[in-house]
Structures are given as structure tokens and as C-alpha cells.
Amino acid sequence: MSSSWVSQAASEVGDYIWSGATTVGDTVVGVVAGEFSQKRNTGSIIIDAVISMFPVAGEVTAARDAIAIALRMCDDPKVRHDGWEWVALVLCLVAVVPVVGGLLKGIGKLLMRAVSKSEDLVKLCQEILALIRKAGFGNAVEWLRKLDFNKYQAAVKNAFGMLLDRIGKALHFILNRLGSVIPARVESYIRKLLPMLEELRKLGDTQIALAFKDLMQLLERVRGHMVEGTWADVKVGSGTTRTMTEEARLAHLAEETKSLGHKPMTLKQYVHKEGWSDLRTFEVGEAIGTFSSKVPIEAITRAPGEVMIRVVDTRYLASPRTIPGKFWTDTLAPNGLWWRIYSAIKHAWSMNGSYVKIKVPTREAMEKLGIEVPAGWNGMRLWKGRIAEQWDDEKEVATMRLLVGGDLQFFVDFDNKFNAPVKKWIDAQLANGQLKALRTHWTDVKLPDQATARALMLAERERSAKIRQEGYARRAISDAGKQLTDEQVP
Template sequence: MTDPFENALAWFRAAPSRWYNSAKKDVSAAAEWIWEVLQGDFNDNQSTAQVATGTVISMIPFVDQICDVRDVVANCRKIHGEPKETWHWVALVLTLIGLSPTLGSLFKGCGKVVFASLRKATHTASNVPQIAKALDAGIIQLNRFLARPEVVKTLRALKIDNPYKYLANKFRALAAQINVAKLLQAFDEARKAAASLLGLVKRWGGAALAERAGRLLQIIDGVRRQADAQLAKAIKPVQDYLNKLARRLDIEAAAAHQARLNVRNPHAFIRTSADAEKAAFDHALPPYADKRPTLANDPLIDPPDEKAGWTSTEPSAARGRHPLDNAFNTFSTIDPITIPPGTTLYRVLDPLSSDNSICWMTKQEFDLLKSKDDWRRRFAVWTHWNSNGEYVTYVVPPGPGLNVWEGVTASQRLKGTDYVLEGGARQIVIDPAHLDRKHMGPRRPTNWGYDDLDRHTSMIGVPTLTNNWYEKK
């Protein structure tokens, strides 16, 4: 074998010790090495980082060829088990359209990232996969991939300032160009490469290994015989997915470059959505969340009694919508208290958050937080509510003190799921109208970073650590 080929194999699997220990490099060990590499399938438990890293690796010469063969082998195994399942053929189409050398390494790499989520969904059940869920998961993967230094360097070299817009146009064009003839050509190239690798296995390996290699090649050939008819059925779902993906990328492109009037411009800072958060949890549950049917701290069902001097926590049609409407159900216990003058309160926020909003905590609670995970778990804060990264302080001014609602934070359940944030910390809810801007401190970093859910948040041009006092119009 050539050195580049050996190096490519090494990305997937360490060479057997017999390969190194033999003066002549034991060819039977090489056969086993190649065979094990070709057994790689679609790992349903890969982290976002693993997918992004694997995609970068797959852009390396020789390595990309082995990646392509390995992926086609995985598709053929799935189809062999359920030959009439259309969604297995959809997964094969997604693999094949990524094999074209005309796509360019950047677009090919981005395609592999976003296709991975849908391809995985097609293999988890015989039901029609949830396209929206797969799109959300794919965008999360894509954001991580685009943030890698080597990809950023490539984008800069190609003068692509909005990769989402660039990719949206590319995916639309790709959807229009897919046809059976091109897919079969890609399949035949992959089959040729697989036959070459399996030929080495058969020549260098023992009889048992040669027999297994022969059976695998028969599986690939069996899929090829069905491909003309089955690929034709799979093209339409793939085109629909590509067009939906392009529309989603249009939204991402607009969000990344949108202008906001009459407010600070946070540039590229964007909170995730609830759907994207759920998709990320389905992929890998973060340490601050649990999956359970019950709650550790049940939310209050009824609001507390009215108390003079404290803003109501109960909705009122007569009052209209108020900042504290329904705030009571973020509590498991709640009491009206007065915080004495000179007390420092803390609020965790992100660049889009208002300084003078309702959610606060004492210094004692803030000092107990050792990480972002602690904060999200103990104060039950979803990523789509608050992306964190900064905090602000407020010193209760001289006078009668500050009337607030205080109690144990209730557990939060992500709507329609068993995903739960535990709660349990003691939180404070304040009427923003009771806050005096002169006693608000400057923003400071939490030192937890701005990234969430394996998503890299670009802070280039974002006005961080800038106070944002909301003035009611």
C-alpha cells in the first residue's frame, strides 16, 4: 500500500500491531485493517463535534474516497435488510449526491453535515422521518462546522461573507439537477472503489475473510440491480428536503444580517429556537437537563393572594398584559418579601436581554453557581429563553426597600416532551417599574462563554458587556 493510503486508513482505525511488528508488514493484518474500516456505519450517537470533525477529515484526499465507500456500504447494508423501504433509498441518494467531484470540497463538506441528520432519521424507523426535526438538527451541526477555523479560513479565501445565502442557492441548484443517471454514475464509481478495496481483502486475507468480502460485494451488487427503479422513487423526497433546507437557510441568512431599528444592533447574535433546542436534546441530552415524567419542584397552580405594594402576578383583562403576568408558575413556592436597602441583586443575561427585566437572584445564590450548567439546572432556564454570557447587578437604593416575590424555582418541562430542568434555587421576581437605572451596575462576563447546545456563537461585531435598559414607549 502507498503511504497516503495508509495515512487515510489511519484516520479511521489504528493499524494492527502485526502490521508494525512484521518486518515485511503482514499483508493479512492489512486485509483485516481495510475490512474493519469498511464496516463503519452511521453512528447514531455521534456528538455534534464528532460529526463536524469527521466532515473536515473527510475533505482530505484519499480519506474522502474511503469515507464515500464506507457510507455507500452502510447504505447498502440497510437496503439489503429492508429493500422496499423508500427512506433507506432516500439515505442512499443523500450519500450519492455528495460524491460528485464537481461540488467542491466546501459545499460537499457542508452537505455531509446537514445530510447526516436526515440520513440518520431515515434509518431509525420505518416511519416517515420528521423533516423539521432533521432540519433543526442539521442547522445545529452546520453552525458548528462553519465555526471551525479551517472552514472560516476557506470562507474568507472564497470571499463568502454570508455562507447561509451561498448554501441556500447551492442546495436549490442541486435539487434541480438530481437525476437517476447522475446518481447511478456516482454509485458505480463508489462500487468500483469498494471492489478494489475488497479485492485487496480477498487477496491478502484468509479464506473466511475473503468469503465475507465476497458476500459484501454481492450485497452492493444486489442494491445496484434495484437502483434504477428505486432511486427514481427516492429523488422527489430528497428534492423536497433540499428545497426546505434552502428556505431554512434563507431565514438563517436574513437573521445573521438583519437590521434592527431603534435598538442596539446585536449583529450576528441569535438565540436558538425551542424546536432547535428539542432537536439538540434528542441528539444528546446536556448535563443540566433530565428526561423524566415527573417534576422535582412542581409549579404553582394558583397565583398568590394580592398584596398591597407588590405588583400582581395574576393576569387581568382589565389591567392588560403586565410584565409579571403568569410569573407565579415559574415558582414552586412564593412569598412577598422586602429586600433591604444596600442589598446587591444579580441577573444573568445575554446581549439581547434587557437589564431591567423580572428575573433576579441574591448574591448568595449567584456565588453558588459554578458553571452555566449549574445556572440552567437550578434556575430552570431554557437556551431559547436566555443564552447567558453576561450578568448585571442592582443595588437596592436607600429608602423603604424593594418589594419582590421570592421562592423556590419550579421545574420546567419542554413542551410536548419529557425533557425537564430541575429548578430548586431561590429566585426573585421584580417589577421592572420598581428599578432605578442609577443603581444598575455595568455588565460583566459570567466567563461561561456564549456557546450553547454544541453551537458556536459568533461574537464578531456584537456589542457585549453593554448595558441595555428598556424604556417603555
């Protein structure tokens, strides 16, 4: 690892500490003579404490960026609750994973480009495959198909705790050893950071889990282009032929569906919390049983300004119960197939087509409409957990396939006194046109049944084999023609 890289990173971390210490109204402009070395030493202490976390030499940038993101989160509540900042932090910390950490970080950074709707996902997929090939992990297509970021979530959570520990120890060391020589404003700023690191620690498990969910959604969005055949083509001779149709893509993914262990929660596993709706008063299959037993459910407060999303069936938008229903989430699934499988929505229940997105209203916004809000209201009281798996086995549209569940779910009881005002606010917003259902534009919400899936897969394999044989034949003719031409040249 180049010492110049470490020195540069130390200077940048020192710059951040010094700039953070500059308060509004400070009369100090820049850094006075004599502070440059103090600033560099401060940054060096923090960098040296963190960089040894990473097993591969050269990950100084990951250490620097992880420190910068953590300090930004300490400084600014908006950054602290920004999902994409957490994704960026996860991509720094995933570099601690032995052997594949650097590759995972590189793939993740490329996936971040998929956030933009204008990004060419076909080209992006090619770049990711090129990166995997360069890393020398064998069959790049197969490696990408099997990639599951969630396997590394525990390692990243451990690394996050270690990061905060090391930054905290470094800051204490600076105060103890350099406290008498660093400027008072810098000392004060460092003392302010220490308790904020602990506040950040409390958010870690939840925010990192959500960051991994976002990464997996981006991965599925990009990986879909590989499976669809939009670029994973057979190139033989001068010909290029697609290897998989849209129907075969659905069949392939449906055929490969296996349980992820999200068995329905039982009544005995439910732990009630006062002030929240008692889920025991509902039918088990309508409330408790919709949650996965793999992850404990939480009684949470969804604060004003936080986003809520609900996918609905376009056919029933006229019903007053369609939009203000019980089941919500925080982000829209990347496609219909993901929604169907990971939200475990039976075909008989919904063919979707639309979704509604709200931000939890403030007390003032509701009272302005004449809605009575209870004393002590600070947001919606919801139950949060992961969705349970279930079989798609109802009515004639049943596919008899396992819908694996596992996505995030909010259970909202609008009869609860803390949620009832929001229901009235939603009704008012719908009535005055301020809230409207938006189209999902998903075309892949219908899974083939088991027999159709197998038939499609067999047909696709036969078609792909035929394509390869035709390609080889074209190449043989092309090679023979080239050889004949070469022999005729005197």
C-alpha cells in the first residue's frame, strides 16, 4: 500500500474534522499556521485505527470513505436516515470480506448506477460481468446469477460495530494526547461526535438490513437483463442469437423458487406491546400469520415525513378500502416478478397494476383539514416485520407454486386511534385529488404454473441447443470459405 495514499487519506479525514469544527459565525478563515500538522496527525490517527480492519492492502479508500460517511451521519440527522448513504457505507464495509470483498464493493458501486432510470442496464450488466471475469472467479454469468449480497450482511454488521469502536477509540486518543495542542473548537467538536457514534450504533442493524435490501433490488433489476437474454446472447461465427425469451425467464425463475425459511408466525410467537393494535384480535391468517417467524416483528412508530407505499389492484381502485388497506412497505419492488414472489401475493388476491405513495402527514396538516388528532400523537403505530411464505393455491388462477416472501411489511390497523387520523387524511387527499394511484407498468406479475414452467424450460433448452448447432454450422461454412479463399491466393 502506497504511503502517499495513506497520507492523502489522513489529510482528507483531518480536513473533515477541522471543517466540522468550524461553526457558523466562526471568524477563523481556513487553517492558521501551525494547525496543518495537527490536522494531518488527527486524520492519521483515525485512518490508522480503521485501515487495519481491511484484509487487502490498498483498501485505504474504503477506510477513508467509511470514516467520512460515519462522521457525516453523526453531523446531520438527514444523512443519518438517508438510505443511499447507508448503501454507500455498506459498500465500503463489505470490503472486509476475505477474498471476494473487493469484488463485491466493485459490483455494488456499479449497481448504484441502476438507480438512474436513464442508465443502460444492458451495458451495465456487461461491465459487471467484465469485472467478475477480471477478478478470476470462473464462469462470470453463473457467478452473477448465484450472487446473494445477504450472505455478507452479518460480516458487514460486525464491521460496522468495529468501525464505530475504532473511530471512538481514536477520538479518545486524540483528546488524551493532543487535547492540549489542538484548537478548542476542534476539541469541542470531537467531544460532540463521541455520543453521536453511539446513536449511530443504535440504527445500524435496521439500516444495514434495509441497505442490503436496496442492493438486492438493484441486483435483481440488473440481473434480470442477463436472464432475459437482452445481452446474454450466443455469439457463434458472425451470428448473434438471444438465448432466453421473456416467458422462459419467468419460467426459469419460477422453477428455481425454493423456500427461504419464512414460515408463518404463530400465535405463541407473538409478543404484544401496549399502545399498538393487538394482532391477536384478528384472524391469524389476516395478521400474525402474514409475518415471517424468521425475523421478530417490531412495534414501531412511523414518524411524519416517512414514506409509505402500498401496491394495489387497479381493478378495485373505486373501492374505499383499496388504498387505505392493512399492508404497506417503504419501497416499491423493482418489478412484478419480485413483488409476486417476495411479497407472497397470490394471483387470486391481486394482479396489481397500481401503487400509492404517501408521506406520513404532520399533526398540523391533519388539523388543518379539521381532523382530530389524539394528544401525544407522534406518528403512526405499526407492526413491522418480514412477509411469510405461502402457496399460490386459491381459485382457478392458482399456479400451485411457492411464494417465498421475505420482503419488508408494515401492518397498519387504521382503527387504532393513532392511525385513524391518517386514514381520514388519506380519504381527504383522495377526494381533493392531491393523492392518486400511480401505474406500476409491470408486465411480469403473472407466474406460469408448474407444468407450464417445465414445458417452457424444456422448449427453451431445445431451442437454445438448436441455435447453437445452427451457429456452429454457420461458423464451419464461414471457416471453410475463408480457407478456400486463402488457398487461392498465389
